[in-house]
Amino acid sequence: MADEVILLDFWPSMFGMRTRIALEEKNVIFDYREQDLWNKNPILLEMNPVHKKIPVLIHNGKPVCESLIQMEYIDEVWPSKTPLLPSDPYQRAHAKFWGDFIDKKVYASARLIWGAKGEEHEAGKKEFIEILKTLESELGDKTYFGGETFGYVDIALIGFYSWFEAYEKFGNFSIEAECLKLIAWAKRCVKRERECF
Amino acid sequence: MANEVILLDFWPSMFGMRTRIALREKGVEFEYREEDLRNKSPLLLQMNPIHKKIPVLIHNGKPVNESIIQVQYIDEVWSHKNPILPSDPYQRAQARFWADFIDKKLYDAQRKVWATKGEEQEAGKKDFIEILKTLESELGDKPYFGGDDFGYVDIALIGFYTWFPAYEKFANFSIESEVPKLIAWVKKCLQRESVAKSLPDPEKVTEFVSELRKKFVPE
Numbered sequence: 001m002a003d004e005v006i007l008l009d010f011w012p013s014m015f016g017m018r019t020r021i022a023l024e025e026k027n028v029i030f031d032y033r034e035q036d037l038w039n040k041n042p043i044l045l046e047m048n049p050v051h052k053k054i055p056v057l058i059h060n061g062k063p064v065c066e067s068l069i070q071m072e073y074i075d076e077v078w079p080s081k082t083p084l085l086p087s088d089p090y091q092r093a094h095a096k097f098w099g100d101f102i103d104k105k106v107y108a109s110a111r112l113i114w115g116a117k118g119e120e121h122e123a124g125k126k127e128f129i130e131i132l133k134t135l136e137s138e139l140g141d142k143t144y145f146g147g148e149t150f151g152y153v154d155i156a157l158i159g160f161y162s163w164f165e166a167y168e169k170f171g172n173f174s175i176e177a178e179c180l181k182l183i184a185w186a187k188r189c190v191k192r193e194r195e196c197f
Numbered sequence: 198m199a200n201e202v203i204l205l206d207f208w209p210s211m212f213g214m215r216t217r218i219a220l221r222e223k224g225v226e227f228e229y230r231e232e233d234l235r236n237k238s239p240l241l242l243q244m245n246p247i248h249k250k251i252p253v254l255i256h257n258g259k260p261v262n263e264s265i266i267q268v269q270y271i272d273e274v275w276s277h278k279n280p281i282l283p284s285d286p287y288q289r290a291q292a293r294f295w296a297d298f299i300d301k302k303l304y305d306a307q308r309k310v311w312a313t314k315g316e317e318q319e320a321g322k323k324d325f326i327e328i329l330k331t332l333e334s335e336l337g338d339k340p341y342f343g344g345d346d347f348g349y350v351d352i353a354l355i356g357f358y359t360w361f362p363a364y365e366k367f368a369n370f371s372i373e374s375e376v377p378k379l380i381a382w383v384k385k386c387l388q389r390e391s392v393a394k395s396l397p398d399p400e401k402v403t404e405f406v407s408e409l410r411k412k413f414v415p416e
Contacts, residue, residue: 050298050331064290066297076286089273093261100263101247134247 005030008044008056010037014107014159015067016055021155021193022071026078068099071155084152095146098138099156105131106160113171125171129178136182143188154189161186202227205241205253207234209402212264213252214356214395219268221391222352223275265296268352282349292343295335296353302328303357310364311406312413322368326375333379340385351386358383359399363406 005023007030009016023030035044035054047056047063057064057073064073075084085092109131112124135157139145145153164175164186176183202220204227206213220227232241232251244253244260254261254270261270272281282289306328309321332354336342342350361372373380386392 059287062287064287065294069290069293069297072293073286073290076289089270090256090259090261092273093266093270096266096269097262100266 003028004058004060006033006058007031008033008035008041008047008054008058010035010054012162013054014163017159017162018067018155019055019057019070019074021158022074022084024193025082025084025150025155026074028074028078068096068103068156071099071152075152082149084155086146086151091146095152098135098145098153102135102153102156102160106157110160110163110167113167121171125173128167128171129173129175132175132179132182136179139181139185144185150189150192154185158186158189161190200225201255201257203230203255204228205230205232205238205244205251205255207232207251208397209359209405210251211356211360214359215264215352216252216254216267216271217395218352218355218391219271219281221394222279222281222347223271224278225271225275265300265353268349272349280346280348281352283343288343292349295332295342295350299332299350299353299357303332303354307357307360307364310368311360311410314414318368322370325364326370329372329376329379333376336378336382341382347386347389351382355383355386355392356396358386359396359402360406362399363403366403367406367410 005028007016007019007023009020009032011034020032035041037054040052044054044056045052047058048054048065051065053065055067055070057070059073059077064070071084085095106128109124109128112120113128116124142148144150145157168175202225204213204216204220206217206229208231217229230238230240232238234251237249240255241251241253242249244255245251245262248262250262252264252267254267256270256274261267268281282292303325306321306325309317310325313321339345341347342354364370365372387396
């Protein structure tokens, strides 16, 4: 049976970006459907009734929700090309830990940079920088978070890079000045995407 | 090489309960170490420097953090018996979705039920009941969340049961009257040895929560 893969998404979503990248990594042909989040489509509401959020991956009519879960699903269904997660259970747990850290910490603090002002904004900015430094420390001198190969944690984080300019503008700071190595990593990832696709 | 498995935990933690259950499902011998959360051990701080939280699973000296990640790790390392996640990728994604739902929604809602009062507590109670009803609806007529076999989502949820009498006491309601099918599921899970051995007495949890509540809601 031919695979039918649809992605309900919203172009600036750093979460949707993860699923797009994962599908591209696996050379999966998919139908990208832009969603209007202020006027949600019946298919979105039907396919994600619990959270009513994008991205929603619909594979042969069946929905998979939550971007990190979509990444694991994609890795399992299309295992033949470029594994996203390592095969060793300990390395897998380590990758999932950092994916979870990114989910728990990055969005919330970044939101205070563009979505708040005064003390809240300053606190968000401070926390955001600390979180990026923690990630940079985890990256260390490796090419990618998992080592030599681009994978799960890189995909979980890279979408936020497209929001960095906005954070810098509204936070009045330079992320590169704070986290030079992380910016170098981001540029490596972007270069890789351009070369591969 | 012999397996050395240590679990740094805190007895009333519904998250620690998940890891205890998973280890017992697999028949893994482990050393349970009680942590004093007001005086965290150097080992805890060393093994979970990012979050400094329990549970921490230490397998042959290497830490695995976050209960839901620990359960998956345990399932992968000791894959020979009692699979926790289904083998089909779509079923696995569904199981992960519901465990994630529990993590994102249930903890915050239940916290409002025992740690607040007045309007905030009422709102929290309403949310909490709705979340339990969503879970009950997902369970449907199945014996367990995954179908015929006890598994991932059951493990993710069951620990919260030990806190139910505390929620009922402080917010003055009956959970069974709101979600009878879910309570029936609880009773089935409690018959399982791994669960019975891993869950503390709800009465003791209620005493613990009573003490804790005093810090948040001075009477």
